[in-house]
Amino acid sequence: QQQVKQSPQSLIVQKGGISIINCAYENTAFDYFPWYQQFPGKGPALLIAIRPDVSEKKEGRFTISFNKSAKQFSLHIMDSQPGDSATYFCAASIPGGGNKLTFGTGTQLKVEL
């Protein structure tokens, strides 16, 4: 049973545009929601994370929006750049559960000139 659903599977955005990736979860015990960025041949890099006590978190061009009632969260990349072209994974974890991460299926983002 997939506990974190991610969409879209792939995304093409023009340079300067906004990239939006969505995730939905089922387990209400999740309380930590990170996003990872992965380039080919590299390990995932922590990009930004949020906890359910806030509805939005912004770091530079990256923003997480969190909707607790809908059990959804999304990543917005403002002013998308070709260097943002990578695979993005959302994830979730449960407190006290050793912080084991459950990952979404990933979104392959391509930012075109």
Add this chain to the structure above:
Amino acid sequence: SAVISQKPSRDICQRGTSLTIQCQVDSQVTMMFWYRQQPGQSLTLIATANQGSEATYESGFVIDKFPISRPNLTFSTLTVSNMSPEDSSIYLCSVERTSGGGEQFFGPGTRLTVL
């Protein structure tokens, strides 16, 4: 963030053999994890490597196939035993900062191909 290294970075192995992957962290960490990422797929947790005790395995993964060692707070190994082509994947270790916060940081991964 923590600096994490893995050895080897990649390997090509024959069916039926075993490979041990090393994960080294530049600082002491409480939690270390091993993940598998099959080609073009997401990450799946194999086990949590506990210092001083046996690893905790996720459903579908067993100690006989993926024995793990955690001799200290900066090092862990994962062995992929009796390999088959289905074991061809990227194997990643990750660590959680001891200071808490929940952030996990990943190593560069080991790309394994089994012929």
